[in-house]
Amino acid sequence: MKSLFFHSSKSSPSRTFSSTSSSPSQSSHARPSTPLSESMLESKMSHADTLITKWDPDSSSYAKITSLFFENRGEARDFIKSVSDIQRAMHFYVSDSSSHHKLVHAQRLMQIAMKRLEKEFYQILATNRDHLDPDSISARSSTATTRSTSSDDEDADIIDDDAGEAIKEVECEASLAMSDLRSITDCMISSGYGKECVKIYKIIRRSIVDEGVYRLGVEKLSSNNLNKLDWETVEEKIKIWINAIKVSVKNLFSGERILCDQVFSASDAIKESCFSEICKDAAIGLLGFPESVSKCKKSPEKMFRFLDMYDVISELWPEIESIFSFESTSVVRSQAVTSLVKLGDAVRTTVANFESAMQKDSSRMPVPGGGVHPLTKYVMNYVCFLGDYSGILADIFADYPLQTQTPLPVAMLENSPSSEDPISSIAARFEWLILVLLCKLDGKAELYKDVALSYLFLANNLHYVVSKARGCDVRFLLGEEWLSKNESKVHQYTANYERMAWAKVLLSLPPNPTAELPAEEAKAAFRSFNSAFDTAYRTQSTWIVPEGKLRDEIKVSIARKIVPPYRAFYDKYRVLLQKEPHLEVVVRFAPENLENYLSDLFYGTGVSGSAAGTKSSVHSRVSAQ
Structure with missing residues (x-):
């Protein structure tokens, strides 16, 4: 033979x-x-x-x-x-x-x-199945490399003597087994009997590799099979696959390649033939799984699993390319590239669908109290999660510049979508998604009949957008200039809200609060102020500012505008009106009470009755003064 x-x-x-x-x-x-x-x-x-x-x-x-x-x-x-x-x-x-x-x-x-x-x-x-299992061979190879690079390090950790001896014993037995196998193959090949040992080797080693993949829990499922499963089940299978592909490439296939190279060092042709027949089918099966998943029906929640799979294949690509470097295993490399391409297509499609869904949102129900819209929370949470994958997304969208299908002005973007830098390009895409959201919010603000409330709604939502962006990796993409610019817009919205909501209250007081007025005019000014403040307070008691810092800033700003002129007017005419009958009807608010009333605002709780009715009477205080 x-x-x-x-x-x-x-x-x-x-x-x-x-x-x-x-x-x-x-x-x-x-x-x-x-x-x-x-x-x-x-x-x-x-x-x-x-x-x-x-x-x-x-x-x-x-x-x-x-x-x-x-x-x-x-x-x-x-x-x-x-x-x-x-x-x-x-x-x-x-x-x-x-x-x-x-x-x-x-x-x-x-x-x-x-x-x-x-x-x-x-x-x-x-x-010697235990000593020659691919995991052990790969681990020993890595250990040997580590030892060779740190042999001169005097501070290297000393392994426990018993454990060290056990490891040395296993390594010795494995080395002897590989040496014996190599000497037998060298002898049989040189004698013209390579076919016999190759047949045995392929049968035994393939069974080991197939068993290793099976134990990792990966099932061979087509896209049709996957589409019949609920997404939670598919997600679990993806998590299993991610672990399996890492172990397979770094240990199983790597160890098998090392063993093949050593045992059949006498013949490159036999070495390639053995490794290819033992590992090729298993590797193609594993690397084909992401392609099947990418064909599933697209939806936003699936995006992150697509990205996880893309990330792990990209990370393992240098090792895949090295381990499967033979011409006969080029199909494995091709399958890895195909899966990357299909996953990239799936990601781009999902992002496009996400943007389209945002633009098509047609909800006409205003958020009570001008709070943060559910669309804002959903989009920004999604965008922040995407920010964790900015490097991968930059790679996926590298050859796909931002192209808009809407009349929204691209010139509004801080980051140029035409930049050759992939990171700048993906930054423009993130900024575009947020811009689409903000334009939708402008439309939803028009649903409020009260203009002041519409401005409060815009302030709340833009503040949420900026806070979420600043609190995640998206801030590095958008940049400080974008963040500062939109924080300034929040202040503009709150200023517009204050002007529209409290203008009547401020106008109810004389332009010069300390100017001399007849008693009747002073009483009329007090009554006008009482009515304006009470109306504003009752109206805004159901409005809400969810974020504590912004809520406090708005309250302080309102108090600074209203309390000082009212205090000046109050102090000017309290003596004049002290003997006025039914003083509590005319002067319903003490300056200190105004701050208390304002502190109750923006929790969305609402009040019953008038503003003055919710606090203790100020008549006794006026009389005492």
Whole structure:
């Protein structure tokens, strides 16, 4: 039997060895030493005959059940050397027509030896499954690399003696097993019997790889199968896959490649053939899973799982490219690229659908009290999560510049969508999504009949947008200028709210609160102020500012505008009106009370009755003063 991986595999022994008979070693200058060489050859053949016959599995029960490499490593090395001696003898006999019977005997010994080595090869692979599992091989390779780079570090941690000895023992057994396998394959391949050991190796090692993938819990599911499952189930399968692909590439496939390279170092062709047949199908199956998922129905919540899978394949790509570098495994690299392309398509489609859904939102119900709209919360939470994937998104959208299908002004963007920098490009896309949201909010503000409330609504929502952006990685994309600019807009909205909501209250007081007025005019001013403040307070008691800092800022700003002029007017005319009957009807508010009333605002709780009715009467205070 001859190896399929060699050109001489179909040649007869006589044809194979006759090609060497015309070599310089057979020149006339070498003939005087022929008898001595023949004598030595006969001696080596006699020794080989004895040793190989001893380990013939068909000659004794001892040879059938005993492992040569386990029983006597020295004799195993001698056995390998004897095979080389038989090869040399066959070369010699084929050139001597009178040695035909010796050539036949040598061929018989070679077949016995190959049968023995085939048996040893199987036993070593089968009995060392634990020591030769890909995870362990990959881990030992990494450990060896680490040791080589830190061997001179005097501060390196010292491993516990018992644990260290156990590790060394396992490593030693694994190294011996790989060395034995390599010596057997080298011997069998050089003898033209590579096919036999390759067949055994592929069967055993493929079963190990397939079992490893199975234990990682990955199921082979088509896009049709996945579409029949609920998304929560698919998400769980994606999480399992992410762990599985990391372990498979970094340990399973990496370890198998290392083992193949070492065991079949004598033949690049056999090395490639073995690794390809053992790992290719499993790798294609694993790397094909994201492609199947990408074909599922698109929805915004699926985006992050698409990105997770894209991220892990991108991270593993250098190792995938290195491990599956053979031409016969190029299909694995192609599958990885295909999955990346399909996932990228899915992400771009999902982002487009997300933007479209925002623009199509047609809810006409105003948020009570001008609070933060659910659309604002949903979009900004989504955008902030996307910010965690900005690097991946920059890669996915690198060749897809921002193209808008709406009349919204792109010129409003701080970040140019035409920038060649991928990060600037993705920053423009984030800014665009937020701009679409803000334009939708402008439309929803018009649903409020009270203009002041519409401004409060815009202030609340823009403040939420800026706060969320500043609190996540999106802030690095949008930049401080964008954040500051929109914080200024929040202040403009609150200023507009204050002007529209409290203008009547301020106008109810005289332009100069300390100017001399007749008692009747002063009383009329108090009554006007009472009515305006009471109306404003009752109206705004159901309005809300959810964020505490903004709420306090607005209250302080209102108090600074109203309380000082009212206090000046109050102090000016309190003595004049002190003897006025029913003073509590005319002067319903003390300056201190105004601040208390204002402190109750923007919680959305509402009040019953008038503003003055919610607090203690100020008549006693006025009288006391």
